[in-house]
Amino acid sequence: MSTRQIDRIEGTAIVVRGDNIDTDRIIPARFLKAVTFDGLGDHVFEDDRAAMPAHPFSNPVYTGARILIVNENFGSGSSREHAPQALKRWGIEACVGESFSEIFRGNALAIGLACVTASHEVIVQLMTMVEDAPSSTLTLSLTDRVLTADGSSVDVTMEGPVRDALRTGTWDATGLLLDDFDVVRGVAARVPYIRGF
């Protein structure tokens, strides 16, 4: 099954500084008490925003931002897909960071939220640039693996196959996994604990 092709993401950006920002902070657990993902966008970083009135997600100058810039190990902790869902529903379409937790990156990919990485120096520079001029438009090109802002470009990293999945619209895994179901049956038949000891 083919899904939306994702290649160019253009828009203003928002910065959340700090390493190891865990998914409990991105979306506190009480908002997981629901049977849909609807409305999660309203509660993104809710507790951090309450504790810090100047939190970027509360700052109107960042309204409408589509690219989130973060530091190291973003999205650590709980495996809740609600974290990338909340960001996406708020309006974020791509995250640019020094590094991401693995589960977060996988969950983000599963919903078509692109996570690309860049060096510490590049991130520091981007963060300052966006904070100084929040209205600047950034353009992320997955094809070129380049982020362009204010006429200058920086290199970003995304593994080729993941990038291709987004570009070709094959990032929704279920279709891919069901493509050749006989092979799955074959594995089930050879695994001793399923076949029976």
Add this chain to the structure above:
Amino acid sequence: MGKTLLKKVWDLHTVRPLSTGQTQLFIGLHLIHEVTTPQAFDMLRARDTGVAFPHRTFATTDHIIPTLDQTRPFADPLAEAMLSALEKNCDEFGIPFWNLDSDRQGIVHVIGPELGLTQPGMTIACGDSHTSTHGALGAVALGIGTSQVRDVLASQSLAIDPLKVRRIAVNGSLVPGVFAKDVILEIINRMGVKGGVGQAYEYGGTTIDRMSIDERLTVCNMSIEGGARVGYVNPDDTTFDYLRGRPFAPEGDAFERAVNWWRSMASDADADYDDVVEIDATTIEPRVTWGINPGQSVGVSERIPSAASGDNGAVAEALDFMGLTGGAPIKGTRIDVAFVGSCTNSRLSDLREAARVVEGRSVAQHVTALAVPGSQSVRVAAEREGLDQVFRNAGFEWRGAGCSMCLAMNPDRLDGDQVCASSSNRNFKGRQGSPTGRTLLMSPAMVAAAAVAGEVTDVRDAVS
């Protein structure tokens, strides 16, 4: 060069390489609960897809259930809606479900091993990051998100990136009063909370070899807190003895054949690791976290670190949130709440250690203390030994099985900026239900000692 358990399990379960560069990995056992699944079932319906192997998925309920009054409908309509959704979904798709009225209900990571569902050489997935727990029996167990729960339901497989293997060899005897919890807190402190990203942690060495399965479960449980997707211990006689006679374990001759296969899945003596780390267990102290991630811990006799240049403001942010002072001893930190429970430390052995400390003593007057068994079967076994009475006599509340105060999804939660000595696994800001609530992670025995003293204290003094 020999192979690691991870490599053997991976090869056996590989369906095919995917065009995304990932591997399609067959999942032998899928465990589900009420929080991360309702949307997954809705996605299945939207696609008009069924559940591929309904008998390889098992459900329980743990996160949202009250541990006190479980009358239906629950007082919280949102919790009620979640449990109802799981009931309906399991019913519709033919998935076995241990609901509140079952003596098999409990925290998903407690019941899997306890029922013998979790076995060596398996691939296991669950929509919960602490799925790494099941690696204690030599399984490759992966925490996944909701879209991946949908994938496993639909195809009994996952698209997943390959993992490297780091062997963590822990050698030597633990001194009395030091537990598996302290070992894993030490490991995370040393390797960092993102040290394990992209890796599976294989725990070995004489300390791990001598551990019971309960202790290994505690160690593997917190692998994810060190960034590792997977943590495991190679299966050995301790594993096989644990599994013999459990409801889902093979029986009779089949069990012996299973043991042979399980043994063959352990890492070879000359296995090729990406990285090996050695840890001396003899110097590990009871540990306590002082910060806002599980890597921020010190030995109980040590001082809380001070902010330093180069830490990116992380220490200052943590101290500010925790209301603690850099350079002060961690011992003597006043607590308001004590929580013995969670998938890290709510098994019978954990309750015994905590009960041993509180027996004949009383919880400090200003402290609210909770003991919450991880499963109904743990609760029954503990009550048979009279542990519930020991806890109650000391002033603890004795509750029904569930996640309870580990996270903010049921009525058990911190109020305001209360400080909680907790045997759970996460001290993130707001984790225990109050945005300003503060968590100090430690072993169940240390929680018990803190409950009695009303402050962080060294359990080695408390019981000597």
